[in-house]
Structure formats: C-alpha cells, structure tokens
Amino acid sequence: MSQLPPVPEGFLLAGVHCRIKRDPQKPDLTLVMSEGPATAAGCYTQNQIVAAPVILDRQRTPSESIRAVVINSGNANACTGERGMRDAEKMAELAAMVCGAQAEEALVMSTGIIGEFLPMDLVEQGITSAAVKLGNKPASLESAARGILTTDTCIKVAGRTVELAGRKVTVTGIAKGSGMIGPNMSTMLGLLLTDAPLTADAAQRVLEPIVADTFNCISVDGHTSTNDTVLLLGNGEAGGDPLGGSDLDNFADALHGVSAELARAIAADGEGATHLITIEVAGCPRRDDAVAIARAVANSPLVKTAIAGADPNWGRIVSAAGYAGVAFDPARLSLELNGVMIFKAGTPVEFDAAALSRDMRHNRDVAIRLHFGEGEASVRFWTSDLTAEYVRINADYHT
Amino acid sequence: MSQLPPVPEGFLLAGVHCRIKRDPQKPDLTLVMSEGPATAAGCYTQNQIVAAPVILDRQRTPSESIRAVVINSGNANACTGERGMRDAEKMAELAAMVCGAQAEEALVMSTGIIGEFLPMDLVEQGITSAAVKLGNKPASLESAARGILTTDTCIKVAGRTVELAGRKVTVTGIAKGSGMIGPNMSTMLGLLLTDAPLTADAAQRVLEPIVADTFNCISVDGHTSTNDTVLLLGNGEAGGDPLGGSDLDNFADALHGVSAELARAIAADGEGATHLITIEVAGCPRRDDAVAIARAVANSPLVKTAIAGADPNWGRIVSAAGYAGVAFDPARLSLELNGVMIFKAGTPVEFDAAALSRDMRHNRDVAIRLHFGEGEASVRFWTSDLTAEYVRINADYHT
Numbered sequence: 001m002s003q004l005p006p007v008p009e010g011f012l013l014a015g016v017h018c019r020i021k022r023d024p025q026k027p028d029l030t031l032v033m034s035e036g037p038a039t040a041a042g043c044y045t046q047n048q049i050v051a052a053p054v055i056l057d058r059q060r061t062p063s064e065s066i067r068a069v070v071i072n073s074g075n076a077n078a079c080t081g082e083r084g085m086r087d088a089e090k091m092a093e094l095a096a097m098v099c100g101a102q103a104e105e106a107l108v109m110s111t112g113i114i115g116e117f118l119p120m121d122l123v124e125q126g127i128t129s130a131a132v133k134l135g136n137k138p139a140s141l142e143s144a145a146r147g148i149l150t151t152d153t154c155i156k157v158a159g160r161t162v163e164l165a166g167r168k169v170t171v172t173g174i175a176k177g178s179g180m181i182g183p184n185m186s187t188m189l190g191l192l193l194t195d196a197p198l199t200a201d202a203a204q205r206v207l208e209p210i211v212a213d214t215f216n217c218i219s220v221d222g223h224t225s226t227n228d229t230v231l232l233l234g235n236g237e238a239g240g241d242p243l244g245g246s247d248l249d250n251f252a253d254a255l256h257g258v259s260a261e262l263a264r265a266i267a268a269d270g271e272g273a274t275h276l277i278t279i280e281v282a283g284c285p286r287r288d289d290a291v292a293i294a295r296a297v298a299n300s301p302l303v304k305t306a307i308a309g310a311d312p313n314w315g316r317i318v319s320a321a322g323y324a325g326v327a328f329d330p331a332r333l334s335l336e337l338n339g340v341m342i343f344k345a346g347t348p349v350e351f352d353a354a355a356l357s358r359d360m361r362h363n364r365d366v367a368i369r370l371h372f373g374e375g376e377a378s379v380r381f382w383t384s385d386l387t388a389e390y391v392r393i394n395a396d397y398h399t
Numbered sequence: 400m401s402q403l404p405p406v407p408e409g410f411l412l413a414g415v416h417c418r419i420k421r422d423p424q425k426p427d428l429t430l431v432m433s434e435g436p437a438t439a440a441g442c443y444t445q446n447q448i449v450a451a452p453v454i455l456d457r458q459r460t461p462s463e464s465i466r467a468v469v470i471n472s473g474n475a476n477a478c479t480g481e482r483g484m485r486d487a488e489k490m491a492e493l494a495a496m497v498c499g500a501q502a503e504e505a506l507v508m509s510t511g512i513i514g515e516f517l518p519m520d521l522v523e524q525g526i527t528s529a530a531v532k533l534g535n536k537p538a539s540l541e542s543a544a545r546g547i548l549t550t551d552t553c554i555k556v557a558g559r560t561v562e563l564a565g566r567k568v569t570v571t572g573i574a575k576g577s578g579m580i581g582p583n584m585s586t587m588l589g590l591l592l593t594d595a596p597l598t599a600d601a602a603q604r605v606l607e608p609i610v611a612d613t614f615n616c617i618s619v620d621g622h623t624s625t626n627d628t629v630l631l632l633g634n635g636e637a638g639g640d641p642l643g644g645s646d647l648d649n650f651a652d653a654l655h656g657v658s659a660e661l662a663r664a665i666a667a668d669g670e671g672a673t674h675l676i677t678i679e680v681a682g683c684p685r686r687d688d689a690v691a692i693a694r695a696v697a698n699s700p701l702v703k704t705a706i707a708g709a710d711p712n713w714g715r716i717v718s719a720a721g722y723a724g725v726a727f728d729p730a731r732l733s734l735e736l737n738g739v740m741i742f743k744a745g746t747p748v749e750f751d752a753a754a755l756s757r758d759m760r761h762n763r764d765v766a767i768r769l770h771f772g773e774g775e776a777s778v779r780f781w782t783s784d785l786t787a788e789y790v791r792i793n794a795d796y797h798t
C-alpha cells in the first residue's frame with residue numbers, strides 16, 4: 001500500500017488489539033465514528049446461514065442516523081444463536097456509547113471463525129481503548145484497515161476526491177478478504193466512508209449496482225460466507241444539499257472506482273495466491289449469462305491450478321465455460337490468454353505455448369478473455385490462482 | 400483391487416500401449432468386442448463443449464447392434480473441430496473392422512488433454528495390436544481397465560452375478576476418473592457390460608436413473624468435462640427373452656450396485672486425495688435440493704481442505720450448505736461428522752474436537768451428515784479432500 005488516501009471530513013477511526021486474536025501484533029477491533037449523524041446503506045451475504053451482525057445491520061439500514069461502526073476480526077459471531085444476537089446488540093451499544101450516540105445508532109461487522117461466542121469482556125475493553133485512539137490521520141486509517149483483517153497479507157484501502165457542485169467530496173474505503181471469498185461477497189467486509197451529503201435512499205440505490213459490479217465480481221474459492229457486508233456511510237460534512245442528478249452520478253463514479261480498487265485488491269490477496277486473474281467475458285446475450293460463465297471459470301480448481309503452474313491449458317478454460325449452465329454455440333467461442341488468441345470461433349489456433357508460459361510465470365497478472373459472439377453483454381471478474389499454499393493455510397486454520 | 404469379477408459371456412477385452420502416452424508402462428488404448436450384436440445405451444456430459452466421440456456415441460445410442468467399443472486415454476479429442484469428428488469416426492471404423500463388424504457398429508470414448516489432434520497412425524496400430532490380444536481372462540479385464548486411466552492411481556472394476564429368470568447373469572464395469580471430476584460425470588468414463596438380454600429401450604431407461612444416482616453423485620473438483628460417458632452394453636449371451644418386470648428391476652439393482660461401487664472408487668481415487676468423503680443430505684423437501692446442497696459442500700475448497708487437515712471445522716460445512724441456492728430454515732439444520740452430532744437444530748453442540756480430529760486423521764473415510772428436518776428427500780454424495788498434491792498434479796499436468 002503506497003500513499004494512503006485522506007479520511008473524509010467528520011470521520012474518526014482507530015484499530016486496536018484486544019486479544020480476540022492470539023497474536024498481539026495483529027489488531028482485531030476497529031471503531032469508526034461519524035461526528036454527526038450519517039446516512040447508511042448496506043449490502044449483505046446471500047447465504048441462508050446469516051451471522052448475528054448481518055441480521056442486526058439489515059434491520060438498521062438504510063438509515064439517516066448512524067454514528068458508529070464497530071468491526072472485530074478473529075470471530076465471525078456466526079451460528080451463535082440468540083446469545084450471538086445479544087452479543088452483536090451489546091457490541092453496537094458499547095460502540096454507540098463511547099461515541100456519545102444512542103444504542104441503535106451503531107452498526108456491527110464481524111469476521112473470523114464460525115460457531116464460537118464472542119469474548120465480550122475483551123470486545124468491551126477493545127471498544128473502550130479504540131475510543132481514546134480515534135483520529136483522522138493516515139495512521140488512524142491504517143490501524144482501522146488493519147483491525148479488520150484475517151488471513152489477509154496486506155491492508156486494502158482506496159480513496160477518491162472529486163469536486164461535486166463546487167465542493168470537494170472524498171470517498172475512502174477499507175476492506176478485507178482473503179479466504180471464503182466467493183460469488184456474492186463471501187467473508188468480505190467493506191466499509192465506504194464519504195463526506196458527501198446523501199439521502200439514505202440515494203445511498204442504498206447507488207450502492208447496490210456498484211456492489212454487484214465490483215465486490216460481487218470477485219472470487220477466491222467460491223465459498224459465500226455468512227458474514228459478507230459492505231456498508232456505505234455518508235455524513236454530509238462536505239456541505240450542501242443531498243446529491244442528485246449528475247452530481248449523484250459523478251459521486252457514483254467515484255464510489256465505483258473505490259469499490260473496484262478494493263475488490264481487485266481482495267482478489268489479488270487471495271489466500272496463497274501467486275497470480276491475479278482478470279476474466280473478461282464478452283459477447284453474451286445477457287449480463288447474467290456473462291457473470292455465470294465468468295464465475296464458473298473463476299471457481300474451477302483446474303483453471304486456477306493451471307495458472308498457478310503458468311500453464312496455458314486453455315481446454316480447462318473453455319470446458320469450465322461450457323458447464324456454467326448457459327447455452328451457447330461453441331463454434332462462435334474465442335479465447336485470448338494474455339492477449340494471445342489461442343482458440344478462435346471454436347477451433348484451436350497455433351500459438352507459442354512456451355513463450356506464453358514464460359509470460360505467465362513472470363507476470364503476476366493473467367488476463368483471460370472469452371468472447372461468445374452472441375450479444376453485447378459483458379462482465380469483468382477477478383480471481384486468484386490455487387496454490388499448495390492455499391491448501392496449507394486452509395488445512396491448518398482451525399486446529 | 401482384490402479379486403476381479405468375471406467377464407460377462409460373449410465379451411472380449413484388451414488394453415495395450417500404443418504411444419499416445421509417453422510412458423511405455425501405461426496402456427492407452429482399450430478395445431472391447433461383443434461376439435454378437437449388443438444393445439447399447441449411453442449417458443453423456445452436460446457440458447456445452449462436447450468432444451467428438453461424445454457426438455458420435457450420442458448419434459449411435461440407444462442401439463440394438465453394437466459390436467465394439469474403443470477407448471483411448473491421453474488425448475480427449477475435444478475442441479478438435481471437423482478433423483476431430485473424422486478421427487472419431489475413423490477410430491470407430493477401425494475398431495469395427497478388426498471385430499468383423501460394420502463401421503457404424505462401434506462406439507468410441509476418449510480422455511486426456513483437450514485441443515490436440517489424435518495421432519491416428521498410433522491409434523490404428525493400437526487397435527490392430529489390441530485385436531490380437533482380445534480375451535475374457537482376468538488379465539484381459541485388468542488390461543482393459545488399465546488402458547482407460549489417466550492420472551488414476553488404480554484400476555476401477557466392479558461386478559455382480561445374479562440369477563434372473565433361472566439364468567445366471569453377469570454385470571461387470573470398468574471406469575476411470577481422477578481429475579476434472581465434477582457434477583454430471585466430468586472426465587469420467589464408464590463401461591458397463593452385461594450378458595443379460597435387454598432391449599435398447601430398456602437399457603436406456605434403466606441406465607439413466609442409475610447414472611443420476613451414482614456417477615452423477617460424485618465430485619473431485621466440480622469441473623464437468625467435455626468427454627464424460629457411461630455406456631451400457633447388453634449382448635444377451637446369458638440367453639432368454641429380453642428382461643422385463645421384476646427381472647428387469649433385479650437387473651437394475653445389480654447394475655446400480657456395480658455403478659455405485661465404481662463411482663465410489665472414482666471419488667476415493669481423486670487426484671491427491673487422502674480422504675474419501677461421504678456426504679449424506681437428508682430431510683429435504685425435494686431430491687434436487689438435497690443434490691444441490693451435497694454438491695455445494697462437496698465442491699467447497701474450504702470444506703475439502705479442512706478435511707485434508709483433519710479439522711472438524713463445521714462452520715465451513717454449514718455455510719457451504721447455505722450458499723447452495725436452496726432456501727431452508729437454519730434453526731432446523733443438524734450436522735453430524737463421523738457420527739458425532741456437532742450442530743443441532745441451528746445451535747452448536749459441545750464436542751471433543753481433539754478426539755474427532757484424531758479420528759479424521761487416522762481414517763481415510765469421513766462421513767458428513769446434514770439433516771434439514773423439512774422433508775423426506777435425501778441423497779448420498781461422494782467426494783475427495785483437497786490436498787497440496789492435487790495442486791501439484793494439476794499445476795504440472797500440461798507443460
């Protein structure tokens with residue numbers, strides 16, 4: 001992570017270690033405060049098994065009056081029944097209290113192991129110690145971004161500052177990913193903060209398609225989690241009336257840019273990943289078809305291991321496209337790998353496999369482009385490769 | 400593989416090495432001949448990209464007059480366009496010729512690398528040399544079972560002999576799997592031979608639900624291939640009229656037993672596998688729901704790596720069930736792992752994780768049982784774990 005973006009006006013952040021994780025070097029609790037009431041919008045997991053903090057946030061968003069967000073890592077507070085719900089409510093209440101807000105003016109996110117109760121005494125200590133460290137310096141943002149990580153190897157932060165209606169508006173986001181990253185946000189947490197003035201309705205309306213196009217177009221292992229959450233908070237500290245019309249469109253562009261940068265960073269930091277794979281599926285009749293195909297390719301262990309091995313094994317790519325549940329004419333299908341056409345209109349093309357393999361071995365970025373020649377819809381999807389290190393991380397996580 | 404089952408009456412088999420594979424120790428071509436015309440039924444891949452031999456066999460089954468089946472390993476003859484179709488037809492013609500049959504009385508299967516043309520001169524030599532080795536001894540069956548393997552570590556053979564309508568009837572099958580094994584038969588080849596008298600219609604009608612319940616209820620990596628094929632040949636050499644009524648039901652039971660044994664063997668021999676995982680999903684309103692849930696659990700890299708690591712990480716199992724696209728009430732869901740109840744009616748149960756982990760470390764078989772308490776439908780599904788060795792095999796396969 002190079003230069004950190006600025007913290008939007010009126011927000012204060014801090015990340016601390018409160019011993020939910022064993023390693024004292026790893027912060028495990030992040031507190032975010034808005035000095036004034038912020039509108040808040042949310043997008044959540046589509047898993048049938050939903051963690052307590054997701055249930056809570058779903059009830060509370062969209063909202064016009066959120067003052068605090070508290071996030072812990074190391075424990076997902078998922079599959080924890082009624083006690084888990086009480087713990088999530090208590091966590092929100094404690095966060096609200098230290099920010100001088102009402103109990104229901106806080107939101108909660110959790111990530112980590114499923115099925116264990118939160119150590120509420122430690123969480124309480126964490127919230128208290130985070131409260132005294134709240135700040136808007138780069139170090140504050142950095143510690144907040146660090147407090148939400150699990151097996152991530154680096155923080156994910158992105159920001160944009162744009163001029164809207166003559167005022168400077170900042171959007172800055174933090175996110176975490178790494179494992180259990182699948183279609184529809186998996187164990188992915190994202191928090192997008194802006195000082196733009198937004199109605200709750202506009203915030204929710206802007207957020208949903210952006211999440212569909214960014215955080216829902218990544219996959220590490222196809223495993224949708226119980227806790228996925230993306231929240232957008234807008235406190236209006238930049239001043240002016242709530243955004244509408246072309247100002248709102250321009251704000252959405254900035255938010256899309258920040259979200260795409262964070263989503264890409266999550267895929268790039270997939271557990272054990274040695275390649276970031278960009279899958280572009282084009283020429284489909286409908287966007288849903290393109291997404292289904294991109295997802296099948298992204299989740300194929302055979303595609304992912306081939307790329308880990310720098311192997312231009314295109315048969316695995318086209319055959320994965322073929323089982324996505326989307327009908328197409330193979331005779332119209334073409335495939336480029338790192339810009340090299342290797343399958344054209346249903347027929348293999350002669351190519352220099354050794355040179356392409358060298359290219360894949362020396363570059364972390366791999367580009368797969370599938371064109372179906374049957375329509376105008378397209379999608380861009382990001383995933384990581386599958387390495388022995390992924391297996392090591394995930395075979396050893398719990399015990 | 401212990402004692403081999405008998406070869407059904409009137410069938411002759413042989414497997415030879417004809418240099419499609421580089422390693423001279425590995426047979427790569429199998430020829431099967433029926434002395435008289437056999438009825439033949441087939442079930443094929445659901446991939447949109449379909450290999451030439453699958454196109455050919457689909458045209459020729461069901462049939463009342465098949466005399467030969469030729470199978471090569473090491474090359475899938477997939478994504479090979481019109482030349483691939485001509486090669487598949489030529490292969491069938493050569494096999495028919497050496498068996499004294501008409502060109503169209505032969506079927507073909509291929510498995511191996513996608514997108515390369517078959518070395519037809521070698522295939523022709525292979526068919527000629529297999530023809531002179533045809534036999535019905537255990538060694539013939541063993542060589543035939545070996546000639547269809549790719550990265551499999553062992554042959555898959557199963558058989559049953561039953562008495563039907565006062566006559567002894569034998570069903571014996573061979574299969575291969577190992578990689579690209581996903582829902583709906585993936586790179587899975589199966590050949591079921593019987594001396595039972597069957598009409599083509601009965602053969603097809605009996606085969607389809609059995610494949611749905613056996614070969615389509617396994618997964619190694621969820622990657623449905625271009626070449627999956629299961630063929631059933633019945634030459635009636637056991638004598639008597641075509642089976643019907645309860646005789647046909649009893650035959651179907653024997654065929655189901657053989658198919659289940661082969662399917663289980665494929666899952667157990669998944670690339671790099673150290674555990675065979677049996678997933679039982681019960682208490683669903685509809686069987687399709689149960690299958691979708693079993694498949695999601697079977698294909699979750701997080702579940703598969705947890706089991707490789709002997710880790711009773713049940714949160715990964717229930718969360719995989721939760722993203723299968725099937726609505727259910729989490730408060731009714733229960734989970735047993737190796738017979739130990741660890742999640743009951745939506746709530747974690749205290750259990751001895753260390754003892755369960757030891758049990759998983761010392762036994763190759765792992766049993767996952769999910770009960771949804773919402774109906775009577777159930778399914779049994781087999782898969783393998785995901786190890787670093789799987790990654791090694793598949794990162795290094797091509798180059």
